[in-house]
Amino acid sequence: DSGVTQTPKHLITATGQRVTLRCSPRSGDLSVYWYQQSLDQGLQFLIHYYNGEERAKGNILERFSAQQFPDLHSELNLSSLELGDSALYFCASRRDDWGYTFGSGTRLTVV
Amino acid sequence: GENVEQHPSTLSVQEGDSAVIKCTYSDSASNYFPWYKQELGKRPQLIIDIRSNVGEKKDQRIAVTLNKTAKHFSLHITETQPEDSAVYFCAATLSGNTPLVFGKGTRLSVIA
Numbered sequence: 001d002s003g004v005t006q007t008p009k010h011l012i013t014a015t016g017q018r019v020t021l022r023c024s025p026r027s028g029d030l031s032v033y034w035y036q037q038s039l040d041q042g043l044q045f046l047i048h049y050y051n052g053e054e055r056a057k058g059n060i061l062e063r064f065s066a067q068q069f070p071d072l073h074s075e076l077n078l079s080s081l082e083l084g085d086s087a088l089y090f091c092a093s094r095r096d097d098w099g100y101t102f103g104s105g106t107r108l109t110v111v
Numbered sequence: 112g113e114n115v116e117q118h119p120s121t122l123s124v125q126e127g128d129s130a131v132i133k134c135t136y137s138d139s140a141s142n143y144f145p146w147y148k149q150e151l152g153k154r155p156q157l158i159i160d161i162r163s164n165v166g167e168k169k170d171q172r173i174a175v176t177l178n179k180t181a182k183h184f185s186l187h188i189t190e191t192q193p194e195d196s197a198v199y200f201c202a203a204t205l206s207g208n209t210p211l212v213f214g215k216g217t218r219l220s221v222i223a
Contacts, residue, residue, distance in 0.1 A: 002154065033210055042215040043155065043200065056210055090154065098143045098162075098204070100211060102154040 003027065004093050006103035014111055018079040021106045025072055025093030031055075032074040033100065034066060037088040049074055081110045113138040115203050117214025124191050125222050132217045134201035135183040141203040144177060144184045145211065149198045158199075159186070191221045 003026035013019055025032050034046040036059075045058030049068035060066075063081075068074040078085060086109050092100035114137040124130050136144075145160035161168045161175045161184065168175050172191075177184040184203075188195055198218050202211040 002156075031208065035213075043213040045210045045212070048210050050208065055208070058210060094208075099145050099157045099160055100155075102147075102156070104154050 002101050002103065004091060004101050004103035006089075006091055006106050008106060009104065010107050010109075012109045012111060013081060015081055015083060017081050017110075018077065019081065019108065021076040021078070021089050021091075021108075023074045023076070023091030023093075023103055025074070025091075026095070026101055029093035029095050029101075030072065031094040032068055032072070033092045033094070034060075034074070034076050035090045035092065037090060037105075039087075041087075043090070046076070078108070083110050086110045113141055113203055113205065113212040115201060115212050115214040117201050117217055119217060120215065121218045121220070123220045123222060126191060126193060128191055130186075130188045130191055130195070130219055130221075132186045132199055132201070132219070133183060134185070134203075134214050135181075136203040136212075137182070138203070138205060139179075139182060140205050142206070143204050144175070145202050146175060146186050147200045147202065147213075149200065149216075151197075155200060188219075191219075193221050193223050195219060196221045 005024040030051040035043045046060040048056040066076045088105045090105045092102045117134045142163035147155035149155040174187045198216045201214045
């Protein structure tokens with residue numbers, strides 16, 4: 001157990017629907033990063049939150065949004081889902097040391 | 112922004128041989144370079160990292176080298192074992208709080 005908790009582990013939904021992915025960082029970590037990993041693809045940065053504030057945006061679609069709550073957990077909202085959104089979504093947290101700790105990911109399948 | 116290129120995309124070695132994976136980065140200001148191992152269906156896990164004030168770092172069978180002038184860094188795995196089979200990702204970042212930029216990964220297969 002890495003200490004970073006992601007739920008749900010698997011999600012199957014239909015095109016056009018909306019889903020919410022949840023991430024709880026390691027205790028004491030203020031930063032949460034979201035990444036998308038498509039089949040045989042690398043890790044694409046989506047968005048970064050630090051202590052409740054958005055700090056950086058990467059290749060995140062307008063249909064996607066995120067937030068970080070006062071208890072530091074974060075949610076990634078994906079709407080108007082398309083087949084191409086099927087992927088593994090990872091969150092990671094980081095403390096003062098620079099390496100990430102990843103959660104186990106949420107596998108999203110859009111049918 | 113930062114761009115990280117990783118080669119090769121696939122690598123097969125015989126058990127006991129060495130494996131080398133190379134990455135180049137574009138932003139000369141980047142100063143932190145971690146390597147992650149991802150087994151099938153699992154999360155990426157940090158295996159070793161290096162900062163720009165160091166040229167080489169070793170941890171048992173794993174070593175990383177950094178050439179700041181050429182803007183490239185490499186992962187070296189010696190005496191490979193079947194359990195080393197996985198996808199390896201390099202990454203780079205400018206500072207402790209900016210997002211890591213990952214290479215596209217190298218699928219390493221160690222043949223027994």
